[in-house]
Amino acid sequence: MARKAAPEINAGSMADIAFLLLIFFLVTTTMDVDTGITRKLPPPVENPDEDVDVKDRNVLKILVNSHDMLMVDGKRMDIRQLKDKTKDFMAIHPDNPDYPEVTTKYIEELGKDFPATKGVISLKNDRGTSYNMYIQVQNELAKAFNEMKNEKSMELYGVKYTQLVDDKKIKVINKLVPVRISEAEPEDIGGQ
Amino acid sequence: MARFKLKKGKGMPGINTSSLPDIIFMLLFFFMVSTTMREVTVRVRQKMPEATEVQKLEKKSLVSFIYIGEPKNSKLYGTKARIQLNDVFANVDDIPEFVAKEREARDEADRKFITTSLKVDGATKMGIVTDVKQELRKSGAFKINYSTRKKVEKQQ
Numbered sequence: 001m002a003r004k005a006a007p008e009i010n011a012g013s014m015a016d017i018a019f020l021l022l023i024f025f026l027v028t029t030t031m032d033v034d035t036g037i038t039r040k041l042p043p044p045v046e047n048p049d050e051d052v053d054v055k056d057r058n059v060l061k062i063l064v065n066s067h068d069m070l071m072v073d074g075k076r077m078d079i080r081q082l083k084d085k086t087k088d089f090m091a092i093h094p095d096n097p098d099y100p101e102v103t104t105k106y107i108e109e110l111g112k113d114f115p116a117t118k119g120v121i122s123l124k125n126d127r128g129t130s131y132n133m134y135i136q137v138q139n140e141l142a143k144a145f146n147e148m149k150n151e152k153s154m155e156l157y158g159v160k161y162t163q164l165v166d167d168k169k170i171k172v173i174n175k176l177v178p179v180r181i182s183e184a185e186p187e188d189i190g191g192q
Numbered sequence: 193m194a195r196f197k198l199k200k201g202k203g204m205p206g207i208n209t210s211s212l213p214d215i216i217f218m219l220l221f222f223f224m225v226s227t228t229m230r231e232v233t234v235r236v237r238q239k240m241p242e243a244t245e246v247q248k249l250e251k252k253s254l255v256s257f258i259y260i261g262e263p264k265n266s267k268l269y270g271t272k273a274r275i276q277l278n279d280v281f282a283n284v285d286d287i288p289e290f291v292a293k294e295r296e297a298r299d300e301a302d303r304k305f306i307t308t309s310l311k312v313d314g315a316t317k318m319g320i321v322t323d324v325k326q327e328l329r330k331s332g333a334f335k336i337n338y339s340t341r342k343k344v345e346k347q348q
Contacts, residue, residue: 012209014212014213015209015213015216017213018213018220019216022216022219022220022223025220025223025224025227026223028229028230029223029227029229029230030227030228030230031226031227031228033248033249034248034249034252034255034309034337034339035246035248035249035339035340035342036243036246036247036249036309036338036339036340037243037246037247037337037340038247038307038335038336038337039336039337039338040334040335040336041325041328041329041334041335043329044329044330125318125322126318127317127318127319127322128317128318128319129317129318130315130318131241131312131313131314131315131316131317131318131321132241132314132315134318134321135241135338135340136241136243138243138338139243139244139245139340142243142245143244143245146245
């Protein structure tokens with residue numbers, strides 16, 4: 001006895017089911033990639049009264065007030081000049097009293113001494129500063145350090161810092177160009 | 193009747209739709225792979241500032257989010273900037289507990305890699321952000337990320 005062939009399943013509604021699933025995923029998921037500026041906060045200070053002594057020439061003081069105006073080392077400055085000022089300040093100027101002190105730093109990986117600046121960027125903002133302005137300042141500082149890293153990497157390895165693959169090389173560059181941004185302890189001034 | 197039959201013979205043949213489910217499934221898989229589930233409903237306004245020197249946040253599972261900004265429903269919650277943790281509005285004092293809970297939820301080996309992403313509206317004043325940062329410092333969540341959109345730099 002010949003078996004009757006099983007009737008074919010109607011797949012016409014398959015597209016509708018798939019559409020339903022697709023729309024569900026479109027609605028419940030987001031596609032945005034999270035990007036941002038990564039920073040490391042310092043651990044809390046144990047004795048708030050105890051100030052760490054840093055020589056005046058080693059610090060670049062950046063102040064942002066509640067009107068989003070920028071003051072760098074006592075002078076008003078436009079945000080567009082901040083990057084170059086930072087780069088100039090953090091560059092190595094031996095025996096120049098206008099710039100931070102220069103020491104030598106031994107880099108293990110290369111087995112050589114390198115000149116290193118003692119400069120620190122000090123950033124202080126008001127409670128009334130807008131977040132937009134704060135991010136712009138952080139961005140300019142990040143840009144300055146990234147450019148310095150790129151230049152150092154070009155000089156040592158002939159490639160940009162962002163294109164370095166070797167962990168050891170990245171470590172060397174990070175040691176040679178440390179990102180030293182210090183944020184002052186907040187003071188309650190300016191109001192909201 | 194004869195005329196109707198004549199017409200039917202001349203009509204266009206139907207388009208074969210048997211591969212339509214496959215196409216839709218392909219789209220579906222694309223969206224399943226490239227997107228992430230929405231976890232919280234953001235109740236504050238979020239217009240992120242723009243920056244050029246941004247890094248991508250890696251390992252989404254090790255990131256906890258703090259949202260700060262003006263409430264979207266200003267009739268109900270006013271226009272003062274608020275902090276949102278998970279799904280509810282919170283105060284600055286709630287942050288240590290939030291950090292502890294986030295830490296608890298992760299594997300012990302991963303705890304030191306937790307990044308706190310601050311999603312702050314651009315128009316917010318720094319006062320509240322500074323308070324949050326101080327609280328995070330006290331709770332030991334040192335790795336933070338200021339969430340910003342990537343600005344495309346104009347070629348000059």
